[in-house]
Amino acid sequence: MEYQIKRSKRKTMVLTVLPDGHVEVRAPLKTPAELIERFVRSKQDWIAEKQALSLQRLSQRDALLAGPVRQLRLLGTHWPADSRSNQQPAFDGRAFLLPPGTLRELQPxxxxxxxxxxxxxxxxxxxxxxxxxxxxxxxxxxxxxxxxxxxxxxxxxxxxxxxxxxxxxxxxxxxxxxxxxxxxxxxxxxxxxxxxxxxxxxxxxxxxxxxxxxxxxxxxxx
CATH class of the missing domain: 3.30.2010.10 (Metalloproteases ("zincins"), catalytic domain)
Structure with missing residues (x-):
């Protein structure tokens, strides 16, 4: 299993599965590589579970970005999006006015x-x-x-x-x-x-x- 090691002036080892599925180990400065390897191996089941969840979330996000914009959030409220207008994105107080396109295309x-x-x-x-x-x-x-x-x-x-x-x-x-x-x-x-x-x-x-x-x-x- 591939993982990245980040050493610092800390007392314990911490393992993190990043949103993209990569594994990161934060360890004390002088921790032997063999000890880090055993630590990671002991967490393999947990890592596999978290990586599967990360992949699922990435897939859901990609699907969302590839689809049309139906609503957008503003001040804690979801507002409808009207994608029939050929103009730059705007908000008229009732809805977001958008040009046609996917969320990925319109996001900038x-x-x-x-x-x-x-x-x-x-x-x-x-x-x-x-x-x-x-x-x-x-x-x-x-x-x-x-x-x-x-x-x-x-x-x-x-x-x-x-x-x-x-x-x-x-x-x-x-x-x-x-x-x-x-x-x-x-x-x-x-x-x-x-x-x-x-x-x-x-x-x-x-x-x-x-x-x-x-x-x-x-x-x-x-």
Whole structure:
């Protein structure tokens, strides 16, 4: 069985089956190769099960990308898609207006639309929540980050993934508040979470919904 080894200053070995089915082993720096090999062999049944699930999900995603666009997500809601119009992707408040084509063909244009919608909505909410909390960023931008919903730089500049526009409004507010709180607390200390809870007592519920959404978006090819 082929697998990739990533060594670091850690104390235990961890095995991961990546979304594409590849196997990755994270191990302490001086772990002997023979010990890693035995560790992987001991997990063969588990690996086979996870790889089969990964292949099934990849097949489902490919089928989705190869088909027509029937609906698209925005602000936590699925909206119908009208693919009869010969124009660039747009949203009229009731439906997405799309040119004919498969999701794979239309995805670049849809993403460009999502970025535009994200910029308008998220920047407006940052301004509103900044005024409410008294926490002011030095700047705000929309990015294509896939590994995180948002971030705060050491100079208090905020960045948000365009994918955040797909989440429900309450979850979007949580991410914005999370990053605004980082302008005061550049860590995840108890003081930081206390600040988040002060402005959003139910932040845990919003965070859980984001974890579920992230998995759905990955399966859908976003």
């Amino acid at each position: 244009g849809i993403i460009a639309l999502y970025k535009q919608l994200a910029k308008g909505y998220i920047l407006s909410r940052v301004q509103e929540l900044s005024g409410h909390t008294g926490l002011t960023p030095t700047g705000v931008r929309i990015t294509s980050a896939a590994g995180s919903w948002g971030s705060c730089s050491g100079k208090n500049a905020l960045s948000f993934s365009w994918r955040l526009i797909l989440a429900p409004p309450r979850a979007i507010d949580y991410v914005i508040l999370h990053e605004l709180c980082h302008t005061r607390e550049h860590n995840h200390s108890p003081a930081f979470w206390a600040l988040v809870a002060h402005f959003m007592p139910d932040w845990r519920t919003a965070r859980s919904s984001l974890k579920a959404l992230a998995e759905e978006l990955r399966l859908e090819g976003w």
